[in-house]
Amino acid sequence: MRLSTINYYFREAFQSVLRNSWLSVASIGVVAVSLLILGSSLLLVLNANSIAANLESSVEISLFLKEETSSDEIEALEKEIKAMPEVTEVKFVSKAQALEEMKKNFGDKQDILTGLEEKNPLPDALRIKTSVVDQVAPLAYQLESFDAVDQVRYGQGVVEKLLALSKWVRTAGLVTMVLLGIAAVFLIATTIRLSVFARRKEVGIMKMLGATNWFVRFPFLLEGMFLGLTGSLLAVVAVYYGYLSLIGSIELSLPFIQLISDRSLLVPLVESLLGLGLVIGVAGSMISLRKFLNT
Amino acid sequence: MIQLYNVTKTYDNGVKALSDVTLRIHKGEFVFLVGPSGAGKSTLTKLLSREELPSRGQVILDGKSLIRMRPGEVPYLRRKIGMVFQDFRLLPQKTVFENVAFALEVIGASKKDIHKSVPKVLSMVGLPDKAGVFPNHLSGGEQQRVSIARALVNNPFLIIADEPTGNLDPETSWDLMKLLLDINLRGTTVIMATHACDIVDALKKRVLELTGGKLVRDEKEGAYRCEA
Ligand SMILES: Nc1ncnc2c1ncn2[C@@H]1O[C@H](COP(=O)(O)OP(=O)(O)O)[C@@H](O)[C@H]1O
Ligand SMILES: [Mg+2]
Numbered sequence: 001m002r003l004s005t006i007n008y009y010f011r012e013a014f015q016s017v018l019r020n021s022w023l024s025v026a027s028i029g030v031v032a033v034s035l036l037i038l039g040s041s042l043l044l045v046l047n048a049n050s051i052a053a054n055l056e057s058s059v060e061i062s063l064f065l066k067e068e069t070s071s072d073e074i075e076a077l078e079k080e081i082k083a084m085p086e087v088t089e090v091k092f093v094s095k096a097q098a099l100e101e102m103k104k105n106f107g108d109k110q111d112i113l114t115g116l117e118e119k120n121p122l123p124d125a126l127r128i129k130t131s132v133v134d135q136v137a138p139l140a141y142q143l144e145s146f147d148a149v150d151q152v153r154y155g156q157g158v159v160e161k162l163l164a165l166s167k168w169v170r171t172a173g174l175v176t177m178v179l180l181g182i183a184a185v186f187l188i189a190t191t192i193r194l195s196v197f198a199r200r201k202e203v204g205i206m207k208m209l210g211a212t213n214w215f216v217r218f219p220f221l222l223e224g225m226f227l228g229l230t231g232s233l234l235a236v237v238a239v240y241y242g243y244l245s246l247i248g249s250i251e252l253s254l255p256f257i258q259l260i261s262d263r264s265l266l267v268p269l270v271e272s273l274l275g276l277g278l279v280i281g282v283a284g285s286m287i288s289l290r291k292f293l294n295t
Numbered sequence: 296m297i298q299l300y301n302v303t304k305t306y307d308n309g310v311k312a313l314s315d316v317t318l319r320i321h322k323g324e325f326v327f328l329v330g331p332s333g334a335g336k337s338t339l340t341k342l343l344s345r346e347e348l349p350s351r352g353q354v355i356l357d358g359k360s361l362i363r364m365r366p367g368e369v370p371y372l373r374r375k376i377g378m379v380f381q382d383f384r385l386l387p388q389k390t391v392f393e394n395v396a397f398a399l400e401v402i403g404a405s406k407k408d409i410h411k412s413v414p415k416v417l418s419m420v421g422l423p424d425k426a427g428v429f430p431n432h433l434s435g436g437e438q439q440r441v442s443i444a445r446a447l448v449n450n451p452f453l454i455i456a457d458e459p460t461g462n463l464d465p466e467t468s469w470d471l472m473k474l475l476l477d478i479n480l481r482g483t484t485v486i487m488a489t490h491a492c493d494i495v496d497a498l499k500k501r502v503l504e505l506t507g508g509k510l511v512r513d514e515k516e517g518a519y520r521c522e523a
Contacts, residue, residue, distance in 0.1 A: 004406050205384055208344070209445075210374035211401035212367075 005215075012219035013226060016195040023191040024227060030187050031231025031280055032238070034180030035273050039239035041173025042269060047259055048166035061140050063126040064151040073148055074124065081128060086139060089129040098122040109251070123150060181280060184231070188224050188284025195220055196292045203293065217293055221285045228281020232274045240270065296322040296484065297343065297453075302352035304338055304508075312338040313349070314508040320486065322452070325479045327495045328488040329519050330505035336488035339505070340455045343486070344376055345369050357452070374402055377446025377454045377483075381461035383438045385430040385445075391417070392426040395445045402449070416444040420474060436467035443474060447483075454478060456487040460494070468494065492519035 017024045065074065074092060082090050093101075099120055103110040128143070130136055140152045196203065206216050243266075247259050260266075297320040304313040312335045320326055328336045341347040342354050345361050354361040356372070364372065385394050392413055399409045417423055420440040430438050439459060446454055456475065460468035472494055479485045489495065495502060495518060502517025503510060 004400065004409075005403050008400055201384075202386060205386065205397070206401050207370075208373065208378050208384070209398045209401050210370045210372075210449075212370045215401060215403075 009219050009222055013222035016198070016219065016223045017226060019198055020191050020194050023187070023194060027184065027187045027191050027227045027284075028231040028234065030180060030184040031228055031277055032234040034177055034184050034280075035232050035235035035277060036238055037173060037180065038177040038276070039235055039269065039273050040242070041169050041177070043239070043243055043260075045166050045170045045173070046265065048162050048169065050260055051162060051258075060154070061128040061130070061136060061143065062153045063128065063143055063146075063149050064123040064153070065125060065148050066150045067123065069124065069148040074126075077146060077148055078126060081126065081143070084139075086130050087128055089127075091127045093125045093127055095120050095122045095124050098125060181276075184228075184280050185284045185287065188227050188281055189287040191227065192220050192224050192285045192288035193292055195223060196288060213293070217289050220289055220293070221282065224281040224285025224288075225278055226281070228277040228279070228284070229274065230277075231280075232277020235277070236270050236273050239273070240266075296320060296357055297486075298353070298355040299339075299342070300353040300355075302342065302349045302354060304335070304342065304347060305350045312508050313342075313505075316352070316505075316508075316510045318503060318510060318513065320484065322484055323479070323482055325476070325485045325498075325500045326487070327498075327500055327502045327517070327519075328486060328505065329490070329492075329495060329502055330511075332490075334505040335508040336505055337457055338508075340378075340457050340486065340488060343453075343455060344373060344378060374449050375451050375453065377443075377449070377451035379439070379442050379446050379454065379456040379459045381458040383430070383435075383442045383462075385438055385441055387430055389429075390426065391422065391428050391430065391433070391441050394430065394441055395448055398445045398448050412448050413444075416448045419447065420444045434467070435463050436470060439463060439471055440474065443471075443478075447478065451483065453484045453486070456485065458488055458490065460489065460491050465493070472498070495519035 065077075078090050078092060081087055096117075099113070099116060099122055102122070103113055106113060128139070130139055136154050140154050143149060144152045203216055247261055250259055297318075299316050299318050302313055302316045303311070305311045316335075316339070328339060330336055338347065342349055342361070343356060345364065348362060357375070359372075361372070386397065389397065395413045395416060396409045399412060404412075414423065414426065417426060420443050422437060422440050422444070425433065425437065425441075430441065433441065439462075443454075443459075454475070459475070460471055463471060468491060475485055475487065476498070499516040499518070502512065502514045502519065504512035504517075
């Protein structure tokens, strides 16, 4: 393709965007909002799933032991629990080990915990795994009655709630996105239709002069692509900076929640939002061009 | 070079604009297409540029059937036909130069070719010093010359002019006719639909007369017969 032709395409496309400035702004806005919703719900779903996965692998019962329990008593208790049919694994975690582990979870914010070694507030604990997840609740109830046991904790319920939330967000986000996406496609189609209408004389002359269909269509297609891409760019910027500041504030207030900040996950997200914006733009203009630019 | 065989054109609304027209036009001819308003003259020219397809019959241009032509080939057909209309069809926001250059731009010509060809046709139509002017600042005759320049710039083998003098005064019309005859003398076939009987009568060219969509006359050195 010649440079002068490419120049021509861009000149024409941008003239159109300016001519229909209000409708262009509306199209860009709707694309941006729909992709913003898609982006945020995707991030929410991904994070909920990753947190749920973390919790699920740690569905185990923690028995926090009373301060005064002796090591003999602990050993006896361990043996007794191991003998129970539904128990697959029992592990003793001393208070020192528990503190170590906690430090690991805190990552680079573990200095919050320094100074705790001398007066470690964490209890000794037994960690128990069961063969079947739905045995956790009755077993926990049973274990509570042992003398040496101070407290029983298990994470079940939270996992289910998280997964349910993620599923709900996924459905609601998808439905909203699809509806808004369709609205965006039709707004762009309307914008392009107005562009074609505003330039019908020129289009007629172009056809008379032997311009190919694609030559006539391309500036309009470019206009649609521009609208879609600009909208998605706005969405990406908003999602990206919104998410970064969310990560920042969660790190401060809820350091134990690890949000995904992995590039290998965020880059494809940005790419697919931009790609979707482009697809919306192309779809919108093709609808109009099919209808209004046939020879 | 142009052949129509038993061509009938009925529009979607049921109007029969052409009815069983058979004719043949050779390379290099100058042909007047006459007849009252609504006779089907414009329809015939639209069949040649493949803006319309006949309902029945065959249209052959340069050995090619326009009926069997694929839609993708149509633009390439039109590049070989120069079209001129009563209303000039110039773009007001483009200068004279840009209007003529547009014909080259849309077929993807290079800047170099454009700057070579456009001044040449502009001086050919007698407007060498109007390149930078906008159409609104030109007289009707001058605007029509620009549209002829645009039609010529791709070296077409056929010029179709649909009432090109319809908006011009008699004197200007004659200047324009001289230009079209000149173009014809260089070997380009010219088909001109017109109401201008004095021009037709004076030039003694071939005349095809349509009435109610029927070809009622085909004379080698014909006249309009102004009284009709
Ligand atoms: N696109 C169209 N749709 C329907 N009828 C048309 C169309 N174009 C022309 N006609 C009709 O066909 C007849 C011939 O028209 P036209 O070829 O324009 O005649 P002329 O150019 O000789 O005045 C007229 O009755 C006109 O109303
Ligand atoms: Mg007519």
